[in-house]
Every structure is written in structure tokens, then in C-alpha cells.
């Protein structure tokens with residue numbers, strides 16, 4: 001036997017209790033892993049847009065559209081190199097619960113502005129040529145088993161009716177965070193099907209010098225200030241972040257829940273260690289009698305509680321990690337989501353902290369335990 | 380283990396002016412005061428006396444488990460009364476083998492593992508530890524029970540494992556606080572046989588607290604503690 005064997009024997013002394021404690025720590029760290037991944041994903045989503053492109057939307061809110069005529073005036077603003085626009089379509093394929101994003105775009109200028117959308121020259125031509133053509137992310141192809149050339153029907157929610165599209169091209173995102181579950185189709189198709197009732201949802205403005213983005217945005221908004229449709233212009237990143245904050249204070253909520261769970265589990269783990277030490281008072285006295293120092297018996301207790309916390313933490317984090325593996329429910333909303341290295345490291349840090357804190361009081365108790373009074377108590 | 384010795388004049392433990400008091404508030408509860416005692420090498424001593432007379436207290440101080448209020452306890456030239464608890468822990472690991480009334484084996488460890496405990500603090504390798512453990516278990520006649528857990532052993536057998544644990548690191552002195560106190564006559568007698576052998580055959584120095592005159596009769600000398608006074 002070794003000192004490790006002694007710790008093992010103590011851990012397996014009450015298998016059920018050790019298992020339950022490890023399991024509750026695991027559940028807590030699973031929650032932590034999932035919740036923190038939600039916040040890191042939200043943060044990443046807020047940072048995904050370009051700083052070199054501006055988005056001009058209706059000052060009354062993004063559900064309001066803008067007159068197409070704004071495009072020409074935007075093009076004439078100094079520093080603006082090109083202008084395109086896009087509309088939110090909001091349809092679904094078969095299952096209304098099964099969400100993915102569709103955008104009606106002014107295709108030629110839009111694709112020129114978005115190097116994130118990687119597409120072959122041939123596909124690009126095929127997409128641009130056909131009025132009802134759709135360009136979809138490879139993730140969508142995989143998700144629904146679609147093929148290029150296939151005709152699909154989406155049900156409109158904002159624009160009612162059945163909408164047929166022919167998939168003419170697929171793109172791969174240049175970076176995972178851009179997402180591979182978007183669908184693009186021609187603004188003209190939307191315009192015609194709605195009998196010209198629709199106007200651009202928002203304009204995307206490319207700049208020659210990104211560092212002057214703030215000035216140009218101010219110039220644009222000043223220009224439209226007294227028009228029929230005043231605008232709100234911001235960098236695409238800020239615009240994206242605005243969407244993300246629609247998720248409200250999820251970050252705060254997640255942190256609050258996480259903290260509460262951590263402290264709840266701290267009490268559970270601390271209680272387990274206290275019980276473990278309380279029922280072992282006689283044994284600790286024996287260890288001290290044969291020559292284990294106060295520090296050594298305290299160390300045994302700390303190592304035991306660290307093992308419980310670290311094993312539980314590792315299990316919980318592994319579980320959280322596997323939750324986000326492959327195609328998961330958050331993929332469409334937040335591409336590239338998952339347990340980050342930061343989350344894993346912080347998780348192990350927290351587990352370490354949990355083990356230290358929950359073991360601290362019982363460790364101190366065992367260090368301070370007087371052999372003579374312990375033996376008197378046991379006898 | 381050290382070779383048999385008949386030299387009984389060599390002083391191993393020299394206790395001078397030993398006092399122990401407890402305080403309840405400002406009230407002093409004196410257990411004993413100003414005790415002098417010499418324990419010679421190879422001696423097998425019994426300590427008797429009424430309950431509450433301070434036998435365990437004295438034994439615990441000699442074992443380095445408790446600090447006296449005043450006085451000195453010199454063992455092989457070292458005054459353990461002046462050692463810090465940390466120093467005492469290390470000192471105990473090499474000098475003291477302690478036998479408890481209620482055996483105090485760790486229930487999660489096998490007999491062999493219980494005996495091995497004191498050796499975890501030594502520099503012995505795994506194989507050497509195993510050899511020492513088997514030798515100690517052999518000495519107490521429990522080689523065949525090495526892998527048994529305490530719950531699978533009788534009280535007498537558990538106490539013999541306790542003795543094996545007390546002798547495995549070849550300590551300077553073996554101390555027992557009513558080692559037969561929880562055993563029936565037969566098992567108690569077996570334990571006393573063992574202690575006699577340790578003293579006679581291996582020259583071990585033994586101090587044993589007991590309430591049983593028959594047990595005390597097996598020792599080479601008996602001391603009495605009464606109302607804080609020790610008589611030899």
C-alpha cells in the first residue's frame with residue numbers, strides 16, 4: 001500500500017456517498033460548461049461582423065425598411081466604395097420550429113462585399129443567372145440532405161405563401177463564426193413576388209478606409225436626418241452586437257445562475273468532506289499516533305476533496321463538451337459555438353478552487369485534532 | 380528487532396517533576412504533580428490504579444501524544460516534553476508503538492495495510508515494507524489473515540494486528556492503554572503472551588496500563604497510581 005492507496009481506500013469507504021458527491025459536482029460543472037459556452041458564443045457572435053462595413057438601417061428599428069432611393073445617395077458619400085442591401089425573409093422548411101436564416105440580397109454587389117462567403121466562380125455565375133436561385137451554406141445542405149440543383153419550397157411567415165427556390169450554389173464560410181447555415185436569394189425575386197411592395201431592409205456600405213467609419217456613419221445619418229426615412233448607421237459589428245443584445249442580459253443571468261450553482265455545490269462538497277472527517281476522527285487520531293504530522297493528515301483530506309472536485313469537474317466538462325459536438329441545436333443561431341479552451345481552463349480552475357475550499361475546513365479540523373481528546377471521544 | 384538483552388539497569392525513560400493539570404476557567408484540575416519515574420530498557424511495566432487517577436494521561440505524555448504542564452520526559456537523551464507537536468510526530472514514528480484498548484484499526488484497510496501504516500513514513504521501499512509487515516503478522520500468528528479486513532477478524536485477532544502495527548517499525552518503547560480491556564480472558568491471555576514474548580524474547584520495553592490484576596501479574600513489575608501519586 002502507499003499513501004495514494006490510503007486516499008483511495010478512504011474515497012471508496014462509502015462508495016454511494018462519493019459517487020453522489022462526484023455526480024453532483026459533475027452536474028454543476030456540466031451546467032457551468034453549457035452556460036458559459038452560451039455566453040462565449042454570444043460574445044463571439046457579437047464580434048463576428050466586420051468593422052470595415054457599415055450597416056444603415058431605419059432609425060425607427062430594424063423591422064422598418066428603407067427606400068431603395070437611399071442607395072444612390074449612399075454611394076455618393078465620400079469614402080463609400082460600394083453599397084448593397086439585404087432583407088430578412090423569415091421562412092421555414094417543413095418544420096416551423098426548425099430555424100435557419102434566409103436573406104434576400106442585392107446579389108452581385110453583396111457577394112462582392114463578403115469575402116466570408118466562399119463560392120466557386122462557376123457557382124457564382126449559376127446563382128446570379130437565375131431569378132429564383134438560392135445560395136445555401138454547406139451546413140444546410142448537410143442538415144436537410146439537399147443537393148445543388150434541387151428545388152425546395154419554403155413557407156413564408158412575413159411574406160406568406162409557398163416560395164420555391166432552386167439551389168444553384170453552396171458556400172463554405174471563410175471563418176466558422178460566420179456560419180454555414182445561411183441561405184441567400186435574389187432581392188428581385190422577393191420584390192416581384194410582393195408586387196413591388198418591398199423595399200430594402202438595410203443597406204450594407206463598404207468603405208475605403210475603415211478607420212473613418214465613425215465619421216462616415218455620422219455623415220450618412222446627418223444626410224437622411226430630415227428625409228422620409230431617417231437612418232441609423234453603425235459598423236456591422238455593432239449592428240450584430242445589437243442583435244445579440246436582443247437576447248437580453250443572458251450573460252448576466254448565466255453568470256448569476258453559475259455563481260449560485262457553484263456555491264450550492266460548494267456546500268454539498270464541503271458537507272461531504274465534513275461528514276467524511278467527522279466519522280473518521282478515531283482513524284485520524286491513529287494516523288497521528290503512528291507519526292503522521294498535522295500537515296500530513298490535513299493533506300490527505302485536501303487531496304481527497306480535490307480528487308472529488310476534479311473528477312466531478314472533468315466529467316461535467318466532458319459532458320458539456322460532447323453536448324456541443326457535431327450539429328447541435330445552437331448551430332443555426334450561433335455558428336461555431338462550443339466549449340472553448342478558456343471555458344475548460346476556467347472550469348478546471350473552479351474545480352481546483354472547489355476542492356480546496358470544500359476541503360479546507362475539515363482539513364484544518366483534522367490538523368488541529370488532539371489525539372488524546374479524540375481517543376477519549378471514541379472510547 | 381534488537382537482540383535480547385538482560386541489562387535492566389540501563390535507563391530508557393527518565394521522568395522528573397512531571398505535572399499535568401487541566402483548567403476549567405480559573406479552576407485548576409490537577410491530575411498529578413511532581414512525578415519521578417525511571418523506565419529501564421527491556422522492562423515490562425504494568426500501571427494500575429482507579430479510574431480517573433491519571434494513568435492514560437501519564438501514558439500519553441510518555442507516548443509524546445500529550446504535553447505535560449511541567450517537568451521533563453527524557454527518552455534516550457531527548458526531552459520530549461520540550462518538543463513541538465511536529466517534532467513529536469516524527470519522534471513517535473520511530474520511537475513509539477502504541478496499542479489501543481479498542482484496537483483502532485482502519486476499517487477500510489486490510490490487516491496487512493493496517494500494519495503497514497507506520498512504515499509509510501519511512502524510506503523503506505514497497506518490497507521491504509511488505510517483508511516487515513509479513514514478519515510482524517507472522518510474529519502475532521496472523522500471516523494467514525493478512526488480506527482480511529478488521530470487520531472479518533475477532534476482537535482478539537484485531538488486537539494482535541494492533542500489536543503487529545505497534546512493533547512493525549521496531550520502536551524504542553511499546554505503550555499499551557488497557558490492551559486487554561476489551562477482550563475475553565482467552566483472547567486477553569493471548570495478547571499478554573505476545574507482550575511477554577516481546578519483552579522476554581526481543582527485549583522490548585513495554586509500559587501497559589491495566590485494570591486487571593491478572594494482566595498486571597504478567598508484567599515484571601507493577602506500579603500504582605492513586606490520587607496523583609505514583610508508587611512502584
Ligand SMILES: Nc1ncnc2c1ncn2[C@@H]1O[C@H](COP(=O)(O)OP(=O)(O)OP(=O)(O)O)[C@@H](O)[C@H]1O
Nearest residue numbers: 373401408410428429430431432433434435436437
Ligand atoms: N481534556 C481534559 N479536560 C479536563 N480534564 C481532563 C481532560 N482529560 C482528562 N481529564 C481528567 O484527568 C483525569 C485523569 O484522566 P485519565 O484518562 O488519565 O484517567 P485514567 O486513569 O486513564 O482513567 P481510566 O481508568 O478510566 O481510563 C480525569 O479526572 C479526567 O477527568
Ligand SMILES: [Mg+2]
Nearest residue numbers: 434435436556
Ligand atoms: Mg485511561
